[in-house]
Amino acid sequence: MGNDDLSVTINGTGFAVSPTTSVAAAIQNAGITQFRRSVSGSSRGPLCGMGACFECRVMIDGLAHRRSCLTLCRDGMEILTDVE
Amino acid sequence: MSNDTRYEVVVVGAGPGGIAAACCAAESGKSVAVIDENAVAGGQFWRGGLSQYGTRQASQWLKRSQAVSIDWLENARVVALRSPDTLAVCRTDSEDVRTVRFGRLILATGARELFLPFPGWTIPGVTGVGALQALTKSGLDIHGKRVVIAGSGPLLPVVALNLKQYGADVLLVAEQAPEDRVGRFAASVGEQYSTDTWVERVSSNGDGELAVDIRQSGDSIRVQCELLACAYGLVPNSELASLIGCRVRPDATIEVDAQQSTSSAGVYAVGEVTGVGGANAAIMEGQVAGYAASGNTEALEPVLAQRDRVREITERTYAAYALREEIFRLAEDDTIICRCEDVALGSLLSFAAGRTAKLQTRCGMGPCQGRICGPITTRLFGWSSGSVRLPGSPVSLGQLAALGDR
Numbered sequence: 149m150g151n152d153d154l155s156v157t158i159n160g161t162g163f164a165v166s167p168t169t170s171v172a173a174a175i176q177n178a179g180i181t182q183f184r185r186s187v188s189g190s191s192r193g194p195l196c197g198m199g200a201c202f203e204c205r206v207m208i209d210g211l212a213h214r215r216s217c218l219t220l221c222r223d224g225m226e227i228l229t230d231v232e
Numbered sequence: 233m234s235n236d237t238r239y240e241v242v243v244v245g246a247g248p249g250g251i252a253a254a255c256c257a258a259e260s261g262k263s264v265a266v267i268d269e270n271a272v273a274g275g276q277f278w279r280g281g282l283s284q285y286g287t288r289q290a291s292q293w294l295k296r297s298q299a300v301s302i303d304w305l306e307n308a309r310v311v312a313l314r315s316p317d318t319l320a321v322c323r324t325d326s327e328d329v330r331t332v333r334f335g336r337l338i339l340a341t342g343a344r345e346l347f348l349p350f351p352g353w354t355i356p357g358v359t360g361v362g363a364l365q366a367l368t369k370s371g372l373d374i375h376g377k378r379v380v381i382a383g384s385g386p387l388l389p390v391v392a393l394n395l396k397q398y399g400a401d402v403l404l405v406a407e408q409a410p411e412d413r414v415g416r417f418a419a420s421v422g423e424q425y426s427t428d429t430w431v432e433r434v435s436s437n438g439d440g441e442l443a444v445d446i447r448q449s450g451d452s453i454r455v456q457c458e459l460l461a462c463a464y465g466l467v468p469n470s471e472l473a474s475l476i477g478c479r480v481r482p483d484a485t486i487e488v489d490a491q492q493s494t495s496s497a498g499v500y501a502v503g504e505v506t507g508v509g510g511a512n513a514a515i516m517e518g519q520v521a522g523y524a525a526s527g528n529t530e531a532l533e534p535v536l537a538q539r540d541r542v543r544e545i546t547e548r549t550y551a552a553y554a555l556r557e558e559i560f561r562l563a564e565d566d567t568i569i570c571r572c573e574d575v576a577l578g579s580l581l582s583f584a585a586g587r588t589a590k591l592q593t594r595c596g597m598g599p600c601q602g603r604i605c606g607p608i609t610t611r612l613f614g615w616s617s618g619s620v621r622l623p624g625s626p627v628s629l630g631q632l633a634a635l636g637d638r
Binding site for chain 1: 276287307325367371573
């Protein structure tokens with residue numbers, strides 16, 4: 149992956165990522181497949197990868213419902229999965 | 233909230249078509265802004281930015297875009313038309329809202345993938361084909377991952393080759409179309425490319441392993457993998473055009489004339505939203521619209537004929553991938569159709585029209601606003617996609633309130 153010069157936390161655990169990494173990619177690289185749960189509680193992760201489906205939404209720096217596929221990692225970013 | 237800036241030409245969408253349009257308008261002396269919801273301009277084809285791609289085409293457009301003055305409004309999404317010449321724009325990474333005024337508007341909003349439901353398609357690890365490519369381009373480490381690519385279209389072999397370069401173990405490329413239609417594409421991928429082949433079902437044992445049941449030349453086979461990428465071509469992103477009042481055909485493409493002008497005065501459309509044709513067609517159309525919107529008739533003339541030639545070639549390519557009937561019958565009664573609201577096939581079967589189904593089941597009323605299930609119910613039940621309501625994309629209550637103040 150090359151220059152991992154940013155650090156983010158995902159559900160409280162720190163990860164080093166490169167600045168061109170999307171939040172969705174960082175979450176998947178951390179071994180997490182369930183980004184959120186659907187209205188009836190089933191497990192969901194990214195589907196469209198380009199901002200249309202809203203399946204990959206997570207909480208980023210306290211803001212809920214952010215589409216992780218559209219968001220690039222920033223240094224110090226706090227990412228929470230599975231919160232609605 | 234920023235005050236409304238006026239540009240002579242505003243382009244929505246920073247993919248190949250939008251970049252070409254913006255460059256041509258700026259080169260013609262116009263003030264230009266490009267609005268895009270991604271963090272970096274490039275669209276899907278040049279995801280991550282033009283500078284990431286070593287191709288001659290990418291270098292050429294990078295150079296042209298750097299030689300002129302263009303305002304790039306990134307992480308921004310148009311949610312409404314505030315007045316005939318004013319767009320309401322929301323940031324995707326904060327609560328900010330602004331308005332942008334335009335003289336001419338060029339829509340280059342691209343396309344999304346067509347998903348058709350099969351049992352298990354909502355399990356994490358099942359994505360679109362372009363989707364997996366996009367995720368990989370944005371840093372998903374796919375090295376050594378076992379991947380099945382399925383669905384239909386010229387994107388399948390392209391993505392297969394690309395993912396292999398990233399180190400993925402591509403087990404199978406399942407193309408539903410018969411071999412005589414798409415034979416020449418098979419050679420580029422190798423023995424994993426299989427025509428007359430489609431995914432019937434996928435299940436998960438819970439530890440990230442997917443079991444994919446595949447129909448191949450009349451037989452049923454099971455393939456174990458970590459990632460399944462499946463999509464059946466593209467659907468134009470014409471919601472904004474509908475919102476603005478441009479005429480949109482039943483197949484969701486925007487009607488345009490020879491100069492890429494829509495039915496709304498001063499509004500142009502280019503690229504996949506006018507009919508799926510790939511990046512080369514989008515670049516040609518972007519140039520036509522960029523010059524036409526600038527009144528630069530001298531530069532416009534030569535690109536018109538080039539555009540027609542490229543369009544013709546790409547349309548022929550895409551026509552080979554007509555979908556077989558079986559693909560529309562894979563969903564079972566408990567298969568989810570609307571993923572936002574968890575509406576299953578069985579609860580939709582009794583409705584004759586999409587509007588009634590929406591009111592009674594909430595099908596299409598979630599955050600994606602029917603962008604995923606709308607094209608599905610159109611194909612499975614023949615329902616029309618219905619009108620696009622404001623806001624054109626989900627906004628927070630704070631943003632909604634700020635918009636009301638404008």
